[in-house]
Amino acid sequence: GSLAAQAFRASILDFTSAPTVEGSGLRFYEDGILVLDQSGNVIALDHAEVLLPSLSQVKTAHFPGKVIMPGFIDSHIHFPQTDVIASYGEQLLDWLNNYTFPAEQRFADYDYASNVAEFFLDELMRCGTTTAMVYCTVHPQSVDAFFSASERRGSRMIAGKVLMDRHAPDALTDTAESGVQESADLIDRWHSNGRQLYCLTPRFAPTSTELQLTLSGELLASSPGVYMQTHLSENHGEIAWVKALFPERKHYLDVYDHYGLLGPTSVFAHGIHLSDDELQRLSDTGSSIAFCPTSNLFLGSGLFDLERTRSFNVGASIATDVGAGTSFSQLHTLNEAYKVLQLQGLSLHPFEAFYWLTLGNAKTLRLDDKIGNFETGKEADFIVMNPQSTPLMAYRYEQCSSLAEKLFLFMTLGDDRLIQATYLQGRQVYQAADV
Ligand code: GUN
Ligand code: ZN
Structure with a gap:
């Protein structure tokens, strides 16, 4: 030995x-x-x-x-949204337009992104979180800034560039081709480089064209070990919008499914308002959901149904979702998760809770051979x-x-x-x- x-x-x-x-x-x-x-x-x-x-x-x-x-392991968090945590008064779509999209534009500047990445990682370490699955912004330099900061301190992080080619300010959009090309370059540069792992990151169905989703699915299929993260079925307004944008798809998850984005290393944040058929497809493909209690309560999105999710054998990790989530602390997140379950007549035993933050999240993120x-x-x-x-x-x-x-x-x-x-x-x- x-x-x-x-x-x-x-x-x-x-x-x-x-x-x-x-x-x-x-x-x-x-x-x-x-x-x-x-x-x-x-x-x-x-x-x-x-x-x-x-x-x-x-x-x-x-x-x-x-x-x-x-x-602790946090399976869903946005590092640029350090700048908008605790922003007043809105539900998802207005919160994105009024707070998030303006703030994310600042991450075109590498030095700005680098400073926030350092602050963000300091904050995770202060809260005892040593690994996270992280959204950067649409700017590839925000990803370089983040991974460079993570590499300097030696943390194992999963992160990716947001893919977003419509329904966002011009300063925050890529194109179907440029976004996927930039993602491929970032995979070459960072995936399995030391402790860093890459995650393809289409923001959510409404902000990608069919072409961008098609090219993303192709890149994912040709990039073994690369993760995929997006948002799913968080808010009723969002769900109605997806239905209007993709009338030929049978439900929200079917949009991602159609473009080949489901699988054992695919993590869907929220999944609050899902049909049986969606849960069954998540299960069949080994895809998982990231449960984000402080975010779901803060944005008034709804109560995640853990029991029903588990009854379909769908993996559920637990996450902060800062900056819609209101704390970097996974302890605070457990506190809120307990209350979400109490409102549904259940509770969360402390053994299960601390398993969740450690080996449980590691298993769901397919990292349990390492951490x-x-x-x-x-x-x-x-x-x-x-x-x-x-x-x-x-x-x-x-x-x-x-x-x-x-x-x-x-x-x-x-x-x-x-x-x-x-x-x-x-x-x-x-x-x-x-x-
Ligand atoms: N759906 C699309 N983008 C976002 C985001 O940044 N935060 C949350 N909570 N939901 C989203
Ligand atoms: Zn999120």
Whole structure:
């Protein structure tokens, strides 16, 4: 095996499969040690008393009273919309026209895009998110700026250039040919370049012509391993517009299906108002939905039906969707997801919730061979959580007797303050100021 280069000692939690409420599928070491090799991959995880004798020569960071967990994964987020988070008063289509489209025009400037990319990645790291599936803007330079920033800090990111050749301001449109050519160039430059992965990104059906969708489907078919992301069935006005624009298609999903955009690495954001037939096609093709609770509530889009989605065996990841989403924190996102489910007579068990943010999202994004837990050989992206980070959390934490209760506090009261430190492949990229 590989040589131990460094180790981290704390309470350690991860998941090896979808957990039960009894705790199968979950590993928890009250006093655990995570051992990494020189390249930041996991070589061991066990109780401290088991590993300590073999680690006398190995630099070990000790975090007593803290909890180490794999870094969170966010399956849908827009980095340029850092500029419009918390914009007042509109539902989807007016929100796009009044806030988003004006802001995205600034990303034609590489330096501007680069500054926002740095701020955005800082914010993700502060919130404990180490991997995300990211929209850039229509400008290829926004993608170069984003991947360059991600590469510098060593994060595993999936991102792509927006394809949009109609129904948007001129300054934000490409053409069917130029958009797909630029995407192909970006795939050559960035896909599987270090930790970066490319994602073909038609914004949503209304902003692409049939030719752009046709060429996108062809590029996707000829680009093995490349992802596809778009939006689906988020808002009733949007759905009516798609029906009017594509009268020959049997439903919203059929537009994407017709152009060959479905598949196991295709992620559809929202999927709130879907027919049985659409869910069945998502299932048959291995496509997945990104559930974005803070966004769905903020834009008044509706309540995502997780139970029905799962009854069709369709994968559902969980995502912030900043800037329609109102928080970069996946803890805050779990808090809102819990309420969305409560409104439908369901709840969200904390074991399932933290599985979702880690191995669950990794599986849905087909990244579970690389990240999501501390299995030997995986890339060690992880966070250190501090239950003493706020007076209220500290007070309530003291009263909890079970792990489930403690984790439920984290997802209900927790936010960026809970994250004491964030590591990418064993390298610290964030530390809370007052620790
Ligand atoms: N549909 C098309 N574009 C967008 C976007 O930027 N955000 C959301 N939430 N929905 C969209
Ligand atoms: Zn979105």
